[in-house]
Structures are given as structure tokens and as C-alpha cells.
Amino acid sequence: MNDIDPELPTRYHxxxxxxxxxxxxxxxxxxxxxxxxxxxxxxxxxxxxxxATRHGPADQPLSVEEHLAxxxxxxxxxxxxxxPVDVVRAxxxxxxxxxxxxxxxxxxxxxxxxxxxxxxxQRRLRQHYGDIGMTEAEYAEAIARADQNxxxx
Numbered sequence: 260m261n262d263i264d265p266e267l268p269t270r271y272h273x274x275x276x277x278x279x280x281x282x283x284x285x286x287x288x289x290x291x292x293x294x295x296x297x298x299x300x301x302x303x304x305x306x307x308x309x310x311a312t313r314h315g316p317a318d319q320p321l322s323v324e325e326h327l328a329x330x331x332x333x334x335x336x337x338x339x340x341x342x343p344v345d346v347v348r349a350x351x352x353x354x355x356x357x358x359x360x361x362x363x364x365x366x367x368x369x370x371x372x373x374x375x376x377x378x379x380x381q382r383r384l385r386q387h388y389g390d391i392g393m394t395e396a397e398y399a400e401a402i403a404r405a406d407q408n409x410x411x412x
Contacts, residue, residue, distance in 0.1 A: 267328035274335045283339065287332040294321050294329070343377035346370070347404070355409040375405045 268274045274283065300317045303309035311317075321329065341363075349359055360370040378401035384392025393401060 267324055268331050269324050269327035271331050271334045271338075274331060278335070280336065280339045283332050283336050287329065287336060290321060290325055290329040290332070293318050294326075297321070343374060346374055347401075350404055356407070357409055371405045375402065378402060378405065 297318050297320050300309060300314060303314060304317075309317075346359055346363075349362070350356075354362075356367050356371055360367040363370055365373075378393060378398055381393035381401075382395070382398040385394055385398075386392075
């Protein structure tokens with residue numbers, strides 16, 4: 260049985276800041292587990308070994324909207340747990356950009372560029388709203404951090 264509400268967010272930006280990571284994960288798991296079950300039962304049916312009494316009723320495959328919701332929740336989860344502030348904390352603790360990049364599975368320049376983009380977004384938040392995001396001084400510090408030379412003696 261599918262207990263996912265009919266008005267699923269089908270874009271990352273449709274998932275509001277009010278949606279907790281726990282709720283995103285629950286909804287992602289509901290969709291992905293249902294899709295996995297549909298695929299598993301289809302294999303049993305193709306083999307001729309499907310038994311509704313033993314395996315339970317077959318669910319309907321995910322709709323286009325549900326597939327898009329699965330993608331949107333996956334992206335929202337990734338962004339929630341891969342927060343750029345963790346990069347700041349690692350650098351302040353003494354990690355190098357090379358180490359940060361390795362930890363994130365990316366090239367150093369890519370890690371630095373993503374950090375710069377995040378800092379720019381934080382700066383725009385401050386400019387637009389006035390009480391959230393980075394001040395000009397914090398932004399300058401962030402850009403200096405992104406450009407820091409990691410070659411230590």
C-alpha cells in the first residue's frame with residue numbers, strides 16, 4: 260500500500276525548508292522501496308515464479324511524478340547532509356583543500372569552486388534579506404579561505 264500523499268514535490272525547489280531531513284528520508288525510502296518491490300515482483304512474474312499469496316500483491320509502478328519526486332527528495336537529502344558549512348569547519352580544524360576534496364570525492368578546484376558559489380549565495384542572502392547569510396567581511400574571509408595556499412612547510 261502506498262501512503263505517499265498525492266501532491267508530491269517533483270522539483271528540488273518544491274521541497275520547503277519546513278520539510279525535515281527525517282521526513283525527506285522517509286518519503287524517499289517509501290518511493291524507492293516501492294519501486295524496488297515492483298521490479299522484484301516483475302522478475303518473479305517473468306520467471307513464472309510469482310505467487311500472489313506468497314509474495315503479496317504487486318504494486319503499481321511509480322508514475323512519472325513519483326519518479327521525479329524520488330529524484331527531488333534524493334537531491335534534497337544530498338544537499339541537506341552535504342552542507343558547505345562542514346567544509347568551513349574542516350578547514351578551520353586544519354584540513355587542507357586537498358583533504359576536503361578527497362573526503363568529498365572530487366577535484367580540489369571543484370571543491371573550492373563549490374565553496375565560492377555557496378559563499379556568494381550566502382552573500383546574496385544578506386544583501387536581499389539583511390539578517391541572514393554572510394556579511395561582506397564574512398564573505399571576504401570565505402573567498403580568502405577558498406583561495407588559500409595549502410602548501411605548508
